Amino acid sequence: MRIIRYSPPTTRSCSPAYRRYARSPWAGLESEIDRLFTSSLGNEAGPSSTKVPVDLYEDKDNAYVRAELPGINRDNIAIEIVDGSLAINATRKVKEGEKEQSYTYARSVSVPDSVDADKVGAVYENGVLTITLPKHEASKPKKITVAVK
Amino acid sequence: MSLFNTINPSACCTATPRNEATRTEGSVQKPVYQVTESDDAYELTVNLPGVAKDGLEVTSDAGEIRVVGRRAWSRPKGWTSLHRESAEATYELVLTHENAINSEKIGAELSDGALQVTLPKTEKVKPRKITVN
Numbered sequence: 001m002r003i004i005r006y007s008p009p010t011t012r013s014c015s016p017a018y019r020r021y022a023r024s025p026w027a028g029l030e031s032e033i034d035r036l037f038t039s040s041l042g043n044e045a046g047p048s049s050t051k052v053p054v055d056l057y058e059d060k061d062n063a064y065v066r067a068e069l070p071g072i073n074r075d076n077i078a079i080e081i082v083d084g085s086l087a088i089n090a091t092r093k094v095k096e097g098e099k100e101q102s103y104t105y106a107r108s109v110s111v112p113d114s115v116d117a118d119k120v121g122a123v124y125e126n127g128v129l130t131i132t133l134p135k136h137e138a139s140k141p142k143k144i145t146v147a148v149k
Numbered sequence: 150m151s152l153f154n155t156i157n158p159s160a161c162c163t164a165t166p167r168n169e170a171t172r173t174e175g176s177v178q179k180p181v182y183q184v185t186e187s188d189d190a191y192e193l194t195v196n197l198p199g200v201a202k203d204g205l206e207v208t209s210d211a212g213e214i215r216v217v218g219r220r221a222w223s224r225p226k227g228w229t230s231l232h233r234e235s236a237e238a239t240y241e242l243v244l245t246h247e248n249a250i251n252s253e254k255i256g257a258e259l260s261d262g263a264l265q266v267t268l269p270k271t272e273k274v275k276p277r278k279i280t281v282n
Contacts, residue, residue: 053234053235054232054234054235055230055232055233055234055235056230056231056232056233057224057228057229057230057231058228058229058231059225059227059228059229060227063231064228066235068198068199068235068262069198069262070196070197070198070261070262070263071194071196071260071261071262071263072261073261094194124261126198126199126200126201126221126222126261126262127196127197127198127199127200127261127262127263128198128199128222128262
């Protein structure tokens, strides 16, 4: 077996017939490969995608749930806490020509027992829903000073 | 792309020229979008949750529509992240078209993290009724 050094093809080594066309014969293939890559790596599902990405945060007083729900009317967002699980339901109405199409988003997150379900608050801003779940007084970290005699 | 160009140098001349100077720095995420077409215009809907009006840029260049959205929110101090599903990357969407859009009449509206861009078609590509004598 012989090892031959690879030399990249030049325009001259390609068939001269190619030069007659303004576009390279590869141009279509190239954009198709690009499209396949971006569609498999990126999210090209369109607004009909009903995934709700959720982030969970915590500080010493509250737990926070941030859900991405773009383009939804505040009246169409429902938040419920049942049996230690927080359910977010939202409906998005999109006008498509004369018809109106609606998409339903649903997501549920389990909530720790330490959350005071009566004091839950929610803010919807720039298409992101932030739910504040205050912790029970009992479960907050407490500083106890013990006197040593 | 660049790999392909090094293998086949003849393809590099036909590749879409990209303006490197205007490209966003840092990590970039492609937002979810949809394009619908009517007789007069194309409607582009882009989901940009977390983007306020200040952080949004819509630019129209020759044959290219670019949407860049920077998230307005950042994690306050004292918040511990327990679980993450969203990214902090800047949204960037570049769509190319065949100059069939009247770039002077492009309208854009951002409400609750959803961007609606109206791209009116130029007169020459609109469907025309031809009267037969």
